[in-house]
Amino acid sequence: MEVRPRPNLGAFSLPKYVQVFLLLTVCVVIFMVFCTDVMANKSKPVLKIPDDVTGQRSFCTFRQISPEEALEEKAILESIAWPKSPSLPPYYSLKITSHPACSSFTILPRRGGGKWHIGDQLEVMIQIHDYLCRPKKYGGDVLLARLHTPALEAGVAGHVVDHLNGSYSAVFTLLWEGRAEVQVTLVHSSEAVKVLRRLTVQQPDRINFKSVFRSGSKTESTTCNVCLRPSRTPLCNFTDVRTGEPWFCRKPQNLGCESRIDHSKGEFTQNLRLHEERLFVSDVNMKVPILTSGPSDVFVTSNTRDEPNSMLSSVRWTPSGFYYRGAWRSLSGxxxxxxxxxxxxxxxxxxxxxxxxxxxxxxxxxxxxxxxxxxxxxxxxxxxxxxxxxxxxxxxxxxxxxxxxxxxxxxxxxxxxxxxxxxxxxxxxxxxxxxxxxxxxxxxxxxxxxxxxxxxxxxxxxxxxxxxxxxxxxxxxxxxxxxxxxxxxxxxxxxxxxxxxxxxxxxxxxxxxxxxxxxxxxxxxxxxxxxxxxxxxxxxxxxxxxxxxxxxxxxxx
The missing domain is CATH 3.40.50.1110 (SGNH hydrolase)
Structure with missing residues (x-):
């Protein structure tokens, strides 16, 4: 084994005053870099958004955005955050979930009394019950509401307000004369929404995509997505250069990334837990009308000068438009x-x-x-x-x-x-x-x-x-x-x-x-x-x- 002698470093030592000067210079440079970094970070706030708001998981890749866009995104996520409801135990009973057959709605009297007029705000109170017909104590159900008159081919959407205690309000603006009927539909129970939220958090890749790679007589197909789980397989990065929109495919074993020729939808993986499928049954607890506990319609007359419109103090709802005689009429100008x-x-x-x-x-x-x-x-x-x-x-x-x-x-x-x-x-x-x-x-x-x-x-x-x-x-x-x-x-x-x-x-x-x-x-x-x-x-x-x-x-x- 060859052995080389260590060089004599002492022969090249600098005078002490030069060493002190160099040390001070290095310290000043480090201090200036630190101060610059601190000042830069003051103008770029670090945003910490809770996982329960975003549903973000590490194996999804997101387009890079500016600090201003990050603040805007955070505000949007918070504005659409769905009401929380109790966690479902592993072996929960369907009996504790929302059941439209036991739920009901009631048309509230006109504020101030008297007849209903065009321009009034009609309020409907909705109470959700479970399969044992017990009133629920929390919100989070998905409801749709509309007011319609089949004979006039008239209809308008209502605005649903969640009171977070099992009760909801649906508010309508009265826009045509005659008899108008209220319709309320339970789209999903709050328990079903929890499942949908969990799927997005845990399985954002439940639908995957495929691409075929071809070169000469060789052909391979691999999985593609913006959410690809960690793997030892290398990736082909197809992120768009101009927009920064991310997209990846697993690299074929024997072909290069440049040989990609197509894109298609892949498989869907249904991975529900025990009994969760029962939360999504058409005509039972999904997209099912809720019945009224009293009259389901009102009679609307034209407004008069001496009787003001009924206004709700809690919410004022103006839809974007409505149907009359089958034609859409805009209220947006x-x-x-x-x-x-x-x-x-x-x-x-x-x-x-x-x-x-x-x-x-x-x-x-x-x-x-x-x-x-x-x-x-x-x-x-x-x-x-x-x-x-x-x-x-x-x-x-x-x-x-x-x-x-x-x-x-x-x-x-x-x-x-x-x-x-x-x-x-x-x-x-x-x-x-x-x-x-x-x-x-x-x-x-x-x-x-x-x-x-x-x-x-x-x-x-x-x-x-x-x-x-x-x-x-x-x-x-x-x-x-x-x-x-x-x-x-x-x-x-x-x-x-x-x-x-x-x-x-x-x-x-x-x-x-x-x-x-x-x-x-x-x-x-x-x-x-x-x-x-x-x-x-x-x-x-x-x-x-x-x-x-x-x-x-x-x-x-």
């Missing part, structure tokens, strides 16, 4: 016109309409393509479910396009090269007075922590703000979430409760931005047709009438 196919063409003449989002926005493309008399779908050789699509009316210079949003998206297989983020698409538009943008994104984010959705919408908002800065006359319309029919699978992946939370977050993110809203939530709650993820044609027609009324005020009939 824009008069909704009814557009015939010919009037639709005149409205959209010379315009580009770009639709971005999920299948509920694809419905709008299909409606416009089927209804505009002279428009023809241009064959882009894409799949019916995924698109992208384009339709052209050469005579009237109308173009309508649809493109689905980027992952997560639960569609069938389509090319990875067609995965586009809405924010990036908006950055590529010139905009202007003849450009209409419609955005609808919510359904495919239900299984993920709220941060994933909020940050995606924030990213889109940033692109919208920049678009409006360079082209202020561009019309941007946001379509909200809507209620739907619920099976067990739909509930665990896309429950109305999940949609309700994202709907609230969507409105909060775009509050104060110069965009228009199509309130699909209230338009589906208020309508007499059954709830459906893809609303029925009469509802879609009303939504398109709202869109065109924003585009061409006063041009319909």
């Amino acid at each position: 824009t008069a909704v016109q009814d557009f015939s196919p010919e009037q639709m063409t005149r409205c959209l003449k010379g315009k580009q309409v770009h639709l971005y989002g999920d299948s509920t926005i694809r419905q709008w493309f299909e409606y416009l393509n089927d209804t505009l008399p002279d428009i023809r779908k241009f064959d882009l050789h894409t799949k019916k479910q995924t698109g992208p699509f384009m339709a052209l009316d050469h005579t009237n210079n109308i173009m309508v396009t649809f493109r689905c949003h980027g992952p997560p998206i639960r569609f069938g297989s389509f090319m990875a090269s067609e995965l586009r983020y809405i924010a990036n698409e908006l950055e590529g538009l010139a905009g202007g007075r003849d450009t209409v943008i419609v955005i609808g994104i919510w359904s495919h984010f239900s299984t993920f922590p709220m941060e994933v959705y909020i940050r995606r919408v924030m990213s889109i908002r940033g692109a919208v703000v920049r678009l409006l800065a360079r082209a202020p006359e561009t019309l941007v319309v946001i379509r909200t979430a809507n209620v739907k029919a619920l099976s067990l699978y739909e509930t665990l992946t896309n429950s109305d409760w999940y949609s309700m939370q994202r709907d609230k977050a969507l409105r909060a993110v775009f509050r104060g931005v110069d965009v228009r809203l199509v309130d699909a939530w209230e338009m589906t709650v208020a309508h007499h047709l059954p709830h459906n993820l893809h609303p029925e044609p009469p509802i879609i027609k009303n939504m398109i009438n709202v869109l065109l009324s924003y585009t061409c005020p006063g041009q319909g009939s």
Whole structure:
């Protein structure tokens, strides 16, 4: 073994005064770096959000956001935090859970007495009971309420207030004359909500995604997600460079990440605990009407000058609109016109309409393509479910396009090269007075922590703000979430409760931005047709009438 002698360091020692000077210099530098770091941290607050608010888990990756956006996100999460209810024991009895057959609602008398008038606020008190018909002592149930008159095809959504003690109020604004009937529906018990919350916290990857990697004759398929559990398998990082939206796939064993060719929905893992499935039974304790303990209707007359409207002291509710004679009437300041196919063409003449989002926005493309008399779908050789699509009316210079949003998206297989983020698409538009943008994104984010959705919408908002800065006359319309029919699978992946939370977050993110809203939530709650993820044609027609009324005020009939 070779042995090398140690060098004689003493031969190279510095004078003592030089050593002292160097030591003082190093101390000053360290002190200055420390002070700079402290000052920097003062302007960037560290936010600690409780796990029970966020549902965040370490194996989910979130888009990086600014300190200002983090504060906004925290405020949104706190504003939509659901009321807490007692924990379910491992072997709980269904008897202690909410039961619509034992629950009831009561119409409260008009404040001040007398007849009900248009403009009055009608209040309904709801009391939830368990299977033993005992009143519950805590809140957290999911309820929907509407007031309707079938003979007039009239309906309006109510506003539900949770009093956190097993009782709730539903408040309605009376908007038409005649007899109006109250309908209250238990969507989910508070116990069911606890299960849905737990699934999002513990199993945000219960729906996974797949990508095929191919090079020559070699083909491999791997799992992809924004929530991938720790593994020794290396990852392919497909995070979008421009938006920072994260997306990962497990790396194939024998192929490179660059060989990815497609994206598709993978498997759904249902992992409920013992007896939890019994909390989600249609016509028993999920989406079931609650009966009244007395009259279920009121008779409304026109208002008179000498009798003021009845006002509730606790809450004043103004819906975004209501149906009358089957037509949606807005209360938000824009008069909704009814557009015939010919009037639709005149409205959209010379315009580009770009639709971005999920299948509920694809419905709008299909409606416009089927209804505009002279428009023809241009064959882009894409799949019916995924698109992208384009339709052209050469005579009237109308173009309508649809493109689905980027992952997560639960569609069938389509090319990875067609995965586009809405924010990036908006950055590529010139905009202007003849450009209409419609955005609808919510359904495919239900299984993920709220941060994933909020940050995606924030990213889109940033692109919208920049678009409006360079082209202020561009019309941007946001379509909200809507209620739907619920099976067990739909509930665990896309429950109305999940949609309700994202709907609230969507409105909060775009509050104060110069965009228009199509309130699909209230338009589906208020309508007499059954709830459906893809609303029925009469509802879609009303939504398109709202869109065109924003585009061409006063041009319909």
